[in-house]
Amino acid sequence: MDVKNAFLHGDLEEDVYMRIPPGHGREKEQGMMCKLYKALYGLKQSPRAWYSKLSSVLIASGFKRSYADSSLFVRTGKVGRLIVLVYVDDLIITGDNMDEIQSLKSTLHETFSIKDLGSLRYFLGIEMDHSPKGLFLNQRKYIVHLLHEVGMTDSKPAHTPLKSNLKLNFEGEPLSDISMYQRLVGKLIYLTITRPDITYAVSLVSQFMYSPTSLHLIIVKRILRYLKGTVTKGILMRNNGHFKLEEFSDSDWAGNAIDRKSTTGFCTFIGRNLVTWKSKKQTVVARFSAEAEYRAMASTTCELIWLKTLLGDLGISCNVPISLHCDNQATMHIAANPVFHERTKHIEVDCHFFRNQVQSKLLETVYTKSCDQLVDIFTKILPSAQFERLLFKFGSSNSLDPA
Template sequence: MHSKLEALRANDTWSLTTLPAGKLPIGCRWVYKVKHRSDGSVERYKARLVAKGFTQLEGVDYQETFSPTAKIISVRCLLALAAAHGWSLHQMDVNNAFLHGDLAKEIYMSPPPGLRRQREENMVCLLHKSLYGLKQASRQWFTKFSEAICSAGYEQSRADYSLFTRKRGKSFTALLIYVDDILITGNDPISIAETKKFLHSNFHLKDLGSLKYFLGIEISASKNGIFFSQRKYALEIIKDAGPLGAAPVDTPMERGLKLSDKGDLLREPGQYRRLVGRLIYLTVSRPDITYAVHVLSRFMHQPRKFHMEAALRVVRYLKGAPGQGLFFSSNSDCKLRAYCDSDWAGCPLTRRSTTGYCVFLGPSLISWRSKRQKTVSLSSAEAEYRAMTGACCELTWLRYLLRDLGLSQQESALLYCDNKAALHIAANPVFHERTRHIEMDCHYIKDKIQDGSVVTRHVGSAHQLADVLTKPLGKEIFVPMIHKLGVQDIHSPT
């Protein structure tokens, strides 16, 4: 606590003053944590002073609070490009990131416990820098970092505001920030070293060296490519869920299963919500469970017993291969292609269809989605057409992101669909009885086809990779499909 108070004084976080009339100070408290080493021994005791931001008033103590964070798709895209070009990946961590932000509002705080000498009547802390717990702390930190990195010659991406790039001749450097975790990569080691030195001169940083572990994601690099998995996180889910003695299964969901809202309610729904919430984050590296988790997340408000049984089946599937993840190959042509599909009227409760798409950069899977459509589609062609529009929007955004990363897509992106009627609707700007009720935003894909950004292709149902994201499949179809998606397990015995 004393060392933290000294650091706050050195940072000029506050100054002691009398409380002006009409002002109310916010409170604060100490939060303690014991940091352990990998062998379980105590590394250090950590104390953090946290402001009671829940007592702040909008318009008085703060205005805006939003702060962007890097999209996981941007992380995967950056890793795929680094693998394709042989770039080195570096990771840095900012110490006390939120303490660097400057405050625009006048905020008074009660003196923290431990500051006894100055705790006189009406003496309060006038904050000059943000503290953990303040509602605007994350926004002020990101603003401070953005201004600093842009002054070093970096440009902020408009496709992902957490991405910053710098190009000088043939030298290219990219920096991606997620709150206080920073990824740096590029083709010029000297430029990367300059960036690190600049950041060290402006902030208190820890250089973690080569990228190995980021946001709970394990990253392994070799000359053949980069492997991206969440094995440790998956093992924690299996351990906490309890089925350590249960036999593993080959698919995350039973073929043809349709979950409804009938049956006995769970006595402890919090257990179900916690499990599904953790599975949602696991889909960052596991497209094979994305559809099952998407369906399970529909019943978070009133989970029932067979919903819990279906969730535990996903855990049993994870037990069979907890180390499965994505492989980004170094042998890549860096061309965009996507597969889209839909399950017409697949939801038994609303009769809405499910959209599924997956996007590849060369052989590397960088984006996928499984989502229930907003409206009921009157035909399978209409459902497929809506799925094509969703995939086209993702392709358009990825083209902007890749352009900021120095990779301009000169050729049209390929979009594969297995429904010929939907392909004809997209290619021919004709309104007739079957399509005149479709919202105008769904016809966005026609403009992209006409300007050459996207080219559609027909693919047979047997080769439709997006099937994994729209319906539960049997083992004989599911296993080959996820291998084609690039899902591998480097931890499995050879």
């Protein structure tokens, strides 16, 4: 649903004055100003005022704001559950009772001027296709527009985002137009919402945003050539299965040849569905591989706590320990054994938050062989065959595949 002139509905809490607009007749009088009682487009207070207004209407209708995401509102009652997701003036409304959905639309229409856009098919550049298997998400139109923008619609497709023998450094001529590189990488970052296959590659090129060279631009163009050949790929959210949370965590110890920092990678499954993933360079240099893995699992734990809170807001409880898969037994021993470790005394206190969650039985570490580690796709460059095998396990599929 779309709210028309959303920012004009906000009520101002501060005293805001503006010059008298042209044509009023008194704009030339010395010292005359207009005091605003309602928000206008262009005010820095307008977005917050609109959010406060919409929140008050939803809360008055029995909704509760999510603790995990302030743009998510949930109402649970005897007749079913309603969920509202807000992005500025666009609302996604879903639930298990159509009468309740229609009643909410009528309530909103009494306060705002709204337009019903029908079933959700396209939202913020993300396309949604419903099928008997579930919900398929991809960004095909976004990719096609991006390729057209950079003049690569006829480029030769690449089989993988990165060459298997790639070593990133500062070689190459500095780019004369840094902003062009930054815009391209920024758009690639947005594509990682539905494309876990390019997450690691985009993470690498984003580390050179302030000093890109011709070599880095070549790598960005290879990612675009890979997208050219996989434009219809996306993520399938299956509509069957369970709600068990599972997390896979890994790190590439000292994998960065420039500063020898490690890369954290993790992904989260709810049942068979991949819901979150991440690839990010760690902020400090790890002295040994177990430390790098320990830091990665600490970051993973924060993601799990947030996701558990979000599921709780949606009425899905997680009463059993969450399985956290790791391929480093030394890290698992550090987390399980509370005794003082000489080699880990320099690790920051916030990283030991992970150990506390293991000891409180919120998490359960599970050893996974390196050959079965799914997160390798987020921490290192893989050969084509292994790359495709992991993508299949993630549920990454083609929109042209039969449902």
